Amino acid sequence: MRELTSDRLRLREWRADDAPFVLDMCSRWEVQRYIGATPRMLTDLDDARATIARWRGHDDGAHGVWSVRRREDDAPLGTLLLIGILASGPDLPLQPSGETEIGWYLHPDAWGRGYATEAADLVLRQGFFDEVIAVxxxxxxxxxxxxxxLGMHHLGPTDRYYNMTCELFSTTPPR
Ligand SMILES: CC(C)(COP(=O)(O)OP(=O)(O)OC[C@H]1O[C@@H](n2cnc3c(N)ncnc32)[C@H](O)[C@@H]1OP(=O)(O)O)[C@@H](O)C(=O)NCCC(=O)NCCS
Known part of the structure; x- marks a missing residue:
């Protein structure tokens, strides 16, 4: 996966030794409460390592999950996901919809500084996909x-993904 940099940020791949930070971030309810249909907090380092392995598995050169870091001191801030989004359906596991989703979560210490928007903008500027959605x-x-x-278009509520109702945003205007 390509490393990406802006004035303030460096985005690189997740590594196994990032597990303590991932555990710290993802064991917090205020971070996890809006992630997925059934939010779940990480409980231990093995859980965090499995999460990192799953994130790394999304890397195909276009999709990926980046570790968002402060450029000046390499402090970890959060995660930025550009992944295939799963379609709603009766059978588990849910299957890919063929569309690409962007998502973000930051450690609460990093909220309120524009880092999520700056990181997402960097990833979208790579321009691999005509349309990227967010839910x-x-x-x-x-x-x-x-x-x-980010200038995304709000398309309203949808139940097309993850067997849940969510608000849909897209980089392209409604057709
Ligand atoms: C969603 C989430 C990443 C948003 O984080 P955020 O810090 O509010 O968003 P940004 O990084 O874009 O920062 C914007 C804020 O930084 C402020 N800011 C401060 N300095 C800034 C700067 N130099 N440049 C831009 N914005 C700046 C903005 O004014 C804005 O604050 P406001 O919301 O009070 O107006 C964060 O709330 C989070 O991790 N939540 C938990 C996980 C989650 O729900 N993820 C999404 C699942 S769909």
Missing amino acids: TYAQNAASRAVCTR
């Missing part, structure tokens, strides 16, 4: 605001 819980105002700051 958020309706009540996740912070994540909806990231979509808006």
Whole structure:
């Protein structure tokens, strides 16, 4: 996966030794509460290592999950995902929809500084996909605001993904 840099950020691949940070971030309810249909907090380092392995598995040169880091001191800040989104359906595991989703979560210490928007902008600027979508819980105002700051179009509620109802945003206008 390509390393990406902006004035303030460096995005690189996740590594096994990032597990303590991932555990710290993803064991917090305020971070996990709007992730997936059934939010779950990580409980131990093995859980965090498995998460990192799963994130690394998305890397195909276009999709990927990046570790978002402060450029000046390499401090970890959060994660930025550009992945195939799963379609809703009756059978588990859910199957890929063929569309690409962007998503983000930051450690609470890194909220309120524009890092999520800056990291997402870097990833979208690679331009691998004509359309990238984002889905958020309706009540996740912070994540909806990231979509808006990125210039994404709000297409309203949908139940097409993850067997849940969420708000849909897209980089392309409604057709
Ligand atoms: C969603 C989430 C990543 C948003 O983080 P965020 O810090 O609010 O978003 P940004 O990084 O874009 O930062 C924007 C904020 O930084 C402020 N900011 C401060 N300095 C800034 C700068 N130099 N440049 C840009 N914005 C700056 C903005 O004013 C804005 O604050 P406001 O919301 O109070 O107006 C964060 O809330 C989170 O990790 N939540 C838990 C996980 C989650 O729900 N993920 C989404 C699942 S769909």
